[in-house]
Every structure is written in structure tokens, then in C-alpha cells.
Amino acid sequence: xxxxxxxxxxxxxxxxxxxxxxxxxxxxxxxxxxxxxxxxxxxxxxxxxxxxxxxxxxxxxxxxxxxxxxxxxxxxxxxxxxxxxxxxxxxxxxxxxxxxxxxxxxxxxxxxxxxxxxxxxxxxxxxxxxxxxxxxxxxxxxxxxxxxxxxxxxxxxxxxxxxxxxxxxxxxxxxxxxxxxxxxxxxxxxxxxxxxxxxxxxxxxxxxxxxxxxxxxxxxxxxxxxxxxxxxxxxxxxxxxxxxxxxxxxxxxxxxxxxxxxxxxxxxxxxxxxxxxxxxxxxxxxxxxxxxxxxxxxxxxxxxxxxxxxxxxxxxxxxxxxxxxxxxxxxxxxxxxxxxxxxxxxxxxxxxxxxxxxxxxxxxxxxxxxxxxxx
Numbered sequence: 171x172x173x174x175x176x177x178x179x180x181x182x183x184x185x186x187x188x189x190x191x192x193x194x195x196x197x198x199x200x201x202x203x204x205x206x207x208x209x210x211x212x213x214x215x216x217x218x219x220x221x222x223x224x225x226x227x228x229x230x231x232x233x234x235x236x237x238x239x240x241x242x243x244x245x246x247x248x249x250x251x252x253x254x255x256x257x258x259x260x261x262x263x264x265x266x267x268x269x270x271x272x273x274x275x276x277x278x279x280x281x282x283x284x285x286x287x288x289x290x291x292x293x294x295x296x297x298x299x300x301x302x303x304x305x306x307x308x309x310x311x312x313x314x315x316x317x318x319x320x321x322x323x324x325x326x327x328x329x330x331x332x333x334x335x336x337x338x339x340x341x342x343x344x345x346x347x348x349x350x351x352x353x354x355x356x357x358x359x360x361x362x363x364x365x366x367x368x369x370x371x372x373x374x375x376x377x378x379x380x381x382x383x384x385x386x387x388x389x390x391x392x393x394x395x396x397x398x399x400x401x402x403x404x405x406x407x408x409x410x411x412x413x414x415x416x417x418x419x420x421x422x423x424x425x426x427x428x429x430x431x432x433x434x435x436x437x438x439x440x441x442x443x444x445x446x447x448x449x450x451x452x453x454x455x456x457x458x459x460x461x462x463x464x465x466x467x468x469x470x471x472x473x474x475x476x477x478x479x480x481x482x483x484x485x486x487x488x489x490x491x492x493x494x495x496x497x498x499x500x501x502x503x504x505x506x507x508x509x510x511x512x513x514x515x516x517x518x519x520x521x522x523x524x525x526x527x528x529x530x531x532x533x534x535x536x537x538x539x540x541x542x543x544x545x
Contacts, residue, residue, distance in 0.1 A: 249381045252302070256294050259320055262307055262374035263292050267367050268338065278439035281345040282400060283365045284326065287373060290337045296375070297336070299329050300407035301383030301541075304339060305376035308363035320376055321360040324383075324403035324503060324543065328410050328417060339375075342403040342442060383501060383541050385411070392427045392498040394489065396512060398434040398478055401504025402442045404543070405431055408501070413450040413458065425457065427497065434463040434478035434508070461485065479511030486519030493530075499539045506544040 257263040265287035273282045289296045298304070305320035312318055323341045331338035345365045346358025367373065383404050385393070393412075395405040411417050412425035435441050441462065450458045461481050462468075468476035471484070482489065492498045502512060513527070520527035534540035 249384060252299055252381055252384065253297055253378055254381070255377065255379060256296055257292070257376045259305070259307065259376050262305075262320075262376045263289070263296050264372050265289055265296075265339075265375045267369050267371045267373060269369055270365075270367055273342065273442045275439035275441075277437065279436050280347070280440070281365055282440075282442060283343050283345075284340060285343055285364055285367070286327070286332060286338050286340045287375060288338055295337075296339075296378070297329065298325055298339065298378035300325075300385055300411055301404050302378040302380045303543075304341070304378050306341075306360055306364065307374040307376070308360040310359075310363075312359075318359055322377075322379065324401070325378070326403040326406050328407050328414075330417065330420060334416050334420065342400045342406070344400045380543070383503070383543050386497075386499055386538075387423070388427075388497060389424055390427045390497060392492050392495060393429045394492060394498065394500045395429070395431045396478060396482070396500070396502040396504075396508070397432065398504030398508050399440075400442070401502075401508075401544075402433060404501065404503050405433075406443050406446070409447065409450060409458070413454050427457065428459070428492070429457060430459040430461070430492075432461045432463065432478055432481050434465065434481075434504070436464070436466045438464055438467060477511060478508060479515040482512055482515040483519060486515070486522070490519060490523060490525075493534070493539075496537075496539075499541065500534070501541045503543045504545075509542070509544055 267285065268288050269286045270283055273284050274280075296304075303322045303324050305322050307320045308318045310318060323343060325339055326342040327338065327340035330336050332340050341364070343361055343364045346361045348356055350356050364373075385391075385408055393408060395408065397405050409429065409431070411421065411423070412429055418424055431447065433441065441464075447458075447460050451460055463476045463478045463481045465475040465477055470476045470480035493500070502508070513531075516531070517527040520530060531540060
């Protein structure tokens, strides 16, 4: 049991109440901390003893409504066990490619591949959690004769890997291509290297890095996911962790909340991991919702192309109803250009409800409920 000392806020006039203590079991502590935070209740201290080899629990999100000095260290402690920079650019790990295949259907635009790396044999073992990224250092040298710099890619597999053996990592990689000012076709160095690589080849990898996109520990959390293109990578990890039978059997984490994926692509053949997501829909219709924005095939309310921000506007009432629940987290991943459109859609929706999105968004961020990774 743990003793939580609090100083709360009660009543319509928000009159400060006296200090009091609560008794809570270890497995109920995280949920309690979320409830206290949502109600503006200040946590003064957490005291208790754990069994041998059991880490001291910490709140899954910081208390944001008061300046409690104890809340911030506790929030950081919740991520303390997340692995970071086990391998660095000066001493990368050499992984082996085990598979590399296209994720696109016939008629798709561009090139997107699912690439899996064998991480066996490292000391320390390169491991990671959902929502992190790894770095890849492509072979060869740049125009100045220096080794290429690493590129970061969001991980597309759960911590157990696609094979559930805890020794692989998978990426979802789009080959970068564009025309320069002279009209020449340019291809990305690392993305082309990865899309062309053959099974059996060795690749220098670094990391893992990142704590911005981590899932909450609460099994009853609600997860709204906004993705474009290969920004689907972290969302795939979340959904596999939530709904894949082998994952649910393996993990001491059984998702019971609501997951809502908004996916933006140019054409239907560009939808990634579509069969998996449709399977989750059929198996978990009460927990999973899937909304697509297919820009070159669908029209928005004004008759223009349908982008993800138009879907956000279309379902604004439902989205904001979910956000009002302190258990709801929002994740955004994809091209940086998606951010202004999403922000405008949220601002308009908030204003319609008499709310100020410019105030709400920082508050959600501070509460560890608004997660963005764009590039």
C-alpha cells in the first residue's frame, strides 16, 4: 500500500481544502494520480514500500493544475526505465537486414518499404519501446568524402519485434524524391539506401531515442492518432500492442480504452498496413475506430481535396468530447506540413465551443497528453 498526501481544490469557488492522505494499492496508484491531476489536486508526497526488485511507481502523467514541486520529478521517473542511446554514432551497432518488402498496392505513388533488422548479439542488447526512433547511418561518403550522417526513423514494430522474439526492429521507410532548382530528380541518400538494401546486408544503427511519443500506462486510456504517410509507424506499434493477440498474451497490459486512427494518404493504394487495421476493426469494433483522408480520391465539404485536417474538423465535436476526458491522449506523426492544418482545425472547433485552443494545447502538452513528432 502507498500513502498519498494531497492538498485539494473543492467547490465551485475553488476554495483550497486542507491537507489529507489517501491509501492506495500499488496497481491503483497510476490511475489515482491521473484522477488527481484532472481535478487540480496537488500531490504533496507519495510514501510506501515495494517488494524486492519492484520499481517505485510513478504517476503516468504530471499534475498540471498546481505548482506541486513533487509532481515533476515523479513524471520524469515514469520514463526513467525507457532505453536511450544504447548505441551512439561513434560506436553504432551493426544490425543485419532480415526482410525488405514494399507496403504499397498497385497504382500507388512513390515507394514505401517495411524493413526489418536483426538486433541479436549486441552488448548491451539494443532494445526499445513503442514510440521511439532509431538512427541509421547509410554506407558510403558524401560529396566531401566524409561518412554520411545518420537519419532518424520512427520504429514501426513493438518492443517484441514483428517476430515476438525481442531481437528485431522494423521501420516503415518512404524513398525521398524531389526535383532541385535545376529540374534534376534527386533521391534521398538514406531512404534510397534502405529501400534498395537486400536481406543479409549489414547496417549501422544507433539509439534508440525519444520519449515524446510514449504510450500512457493506463489500460483504459483513450488514444487519438493523427498520421500521414510513414507517420503511421508509431501508430502501428500502438495498435499492435493494443490488439494483436500475441502481444496481449505477452504483455502485462490489456488495452480497454478507445483508439481512433486518422490516416492521410494521396491514394487508396498508398494506405499502409491496411489489412492489419481492418482486422482490428473486425475484432475490436468497440475499441477501435479508423478514419481515412484520401486526398486525391475524396472531397472535403468545400469540394476540395480531403486532407486529415478536414477529417478533424468533420469529427471535431467527438474529438473534443474525448479530449475533455483526462484519460485521452493525442498523437500526431508525419510531415511537418500537417501541423498548421491540424492546428487551424482544432482552433476553429474550439472556438465553436467557446474555447481557446491556443490555451488548451499547451495545457494538454504540459499534462503529457499532446504528443507530436513531425519531420
